[in-house]
Amino acid sequence: MKAITWLKRSFVQFLAGLQQIGEQSPSLSLPNSPLPTSPKSSQPRTNASTAKQKSANRIALLAQIAEKEVGKKETRNNVGKDVRKYQAATTLAPGAWPWCAAFVCWVIEQWLADPANVKWLGLRATTPARWRPKTALAYGFIKWAQARPATCMVLPDTVEPQPGDFVCYDFSHIGIVKQSLGDKFVAIEGNTNGAGSRDGDGVYVKT
Numbered sequence: 001m002k003a004i005t006w007l008k009r010s011f012v013q014f015l016a017g018l019q020q021i022g023e024q025s026p027s028l029s030l031p032n033s034p035l036p037t038s039p040k041s042s043q044p045r046t047n048a049s050t051a052k053q054k055s056a057n058r059i060a061l062l063a064q065i066a067e068k069e070v071g072k073k074e075t076r077n078n079v080g081k082d083v084r085k086y087q088a089a090t091t092l093a094p095g096a097w098p099w100c101a102a103f104v105c106w107v108i109e110q111w112l113a114d115p116a117n118v119k120w121l122g123l124r125a126t127t128p129a130r131w132r133p134k135t136a137l138a139y140g141f142i143k144w145a146q147a148r149p150a151t152c153m154v155l156p157d158t159v160e161p162q163p164g165d166f167v168c169y170d171f172s173h174i175g176i177v178k179q180s181l182g183d184k185f186v187a188i189e190g191n192t193n194g195a196g197s198r199d200g201d202g203v204y205v206k207t
Helices: 016-020 048-067 082-086 100-111 115-121 139-145
Strands: 009-014 151-157 166-169 173-180 185-192 201-204
Touching: 009 139, 048 100, 048 115, 048 185, 082 100, 100 115, 100 139, 100 173, 100 185, 139 151, 139 166
Parallel strands: none
Antiparallel strands: 009 151, 009 166, 166 173, 173 185, 185 201
């Protein structure tokens, strides 16, 4: 297969905590929550750069969860114990269908199991189970994010991706960004392989 050196793509980024420290448009902001301070300290509250880093760390946990799955493999094409586990996080019944989006849905489901992440998102009008994506389609993440402007943002391929961002490729594939390398980035992707061909067999780290 001919090597692909450039692909059109979009990034989906969680932004709830970033809004709380003024990193996004005020029109999308959530109610501010006070930053913790010591009652006996005369030091000012945590500054914006520190708060931004804490939010970045919270989002990066998505990549950490995904990385623990690296090496999981199908038993045959689109079938296997771990594949069924990922597919169960979608609204589509498990079966022999491509599961890259299901893998991302499963990672988000695990991430939301931590109450601290739910609190960071600031969900007030819905539950985590209703909020999270359940789509089996890579492109479905774009529509899902666009429908949730208070907590998500769709960014073009001109931005530098951050750990924990979702990367949606133009050949209907999705992964989770682990690291930015300037003009490249590292992503963790399900339903792919080491050679980079369209037919995947497991969870891999890709550059």
